[in-house]
Amino acid sequence: MTQTASPIVYLNGELIPASEAKISVLDRGFIYGDGVYEVIPVYARMPFRMPQHLARLQRSLDGIRLANPMSDAAWADVIDTLIARQPFADQAVYFQVTRGVAKRDHAFPVGVPPTVFMMSNPLVLPSAEQVKRGVAVVTAEDNRWQRCDLKTTSLLGNVLMRQLAADAGAAETVMFRDGFLTEASASNVLAVVNGTIVAPPQDNHILPGITYDTAAELAHAAGMRIEIRPVRREEALGADELWLSSSTKEVLAITTVDGRPFAGGAPGPMFRRMWDVFQAAKPKAAATAAA
Ligand SMILES: Cc1ncc(COP(=O)(O)O)c(C=O)c1O
Structure with missing residues (x-):
């Protein structure tokens, strides 16, 4: 059986193998789909239109009344780091922010940190x-x-x-x-x-x-x-x-x-x-x- 190394992903401030990345079953992303996400295409290790994607992320966060956990510069930094850790040049960077882990209740929890997850997969373009x-x-x-x-x-x-x-x-x-x-x-x-x-x-x-x-x-x-x-x-x-x-x-x-x-x-x-x-x-x- 061939074993492929688990790709590096980002979860709440850490870069770790995907196989080690775990979230709580009470995460509101899991329970309610209470979160927003983005996908940025990356050509030759260069993200395409990153400022526009980050602006749309902000718009989505505003739309669900969730504070942005990072500045655009911090997002760009993590995205660049994650891209550099992948073995392929053309990528699709996926990242999501959820309203975090809390006792199940539809209303927003107070004082709960959001969950931030990011991964990058090979960019599969149309044939x-x-x-x-x-x-x-x-x-x-x-x-x-x-x-x-x-x-x-x-x-x-x-x-x-x-x-x-x-x-x-x-x-x-x-x-x-x-x-x-x-x-x-x-x-x-x-x-x-x-x-x-x-x-x-x-x-x-x-x-x-x-x-x-x-x-x-x-x-x-x-x-x-x-x-x-x-x-x-x-x-x-x-x-x-x-x-x-x-x-x-x-x-x-x-x-x-x-x-x-x-x-x-x-x-x-x-x-x-x-x-x-x-x-x-x-x-x-x-x-x-x-x-
Ligand atoms: C419902 C929907 N509309 C439009 C788009 C296209 O958006 P973008 O060009 O930013 O990828 C997407 C992208 O995934 C989508 O999910």
Whole structure:
């Protein structure tokens, strides 16, 4: 039997092997999903858009009324240390803050330190084949709560949505609420209509995606038209192109919807352009950047 070393994780101020990291069964993250989290993609050991992820963490913490246990500089320090301790260059840093350990009672405990956990896994990006051919999605009515703008660890709604896709052998479940596009179970969704990228507003029904923001910025810089506005279901499903965006998917074209080929069944020209500018915007290893 081969034994792989347990990866180093961060738990409450300590860097320890994952196999030794333990939390209490009374942790409110376990009991209630009472916590928030972030995922930062890391290219060539460089975190991508860390300030934006830390700003969103603060926003999520404010949204659940939990004090941030660390300054941005302290977060950056721990993140950098954890990245340096992993054997791989491209990573996905996951970190979560919960409301700590307390006797079970819905109301917030007083004077309880939060639990802070961080790990970093290899960054698994879409395959070349998925980029070239696009991916399949299924659609569903969005039945999640009304604070989808907070990146909370209470993800059961998203888990059930994602499983609908898994059951159908699809990559994602694209959701609609009251006839309007919201997002997918773990990604944002952007459409292309008559040569313009259209994306739903970042209101309480979707997570303000860092990749969505990156795509919007890159679109502006590249002179691609983009409109942020509500997108009706019929407009989304009749769009010229549909894309997914997330920290681990980057941008990915949707080419099958509910088992039927979508938009010709191949990624469109606007997607290919966005994918190219996105790749160019990613941090490069020093040797590549210097070349
Ligand atoms: C529900 C949901 N929407 C959107 C996103 C995309 O956010 P980001 O681009 O910051 O990864 C995610 C990411 O995991 C998500 O879980």
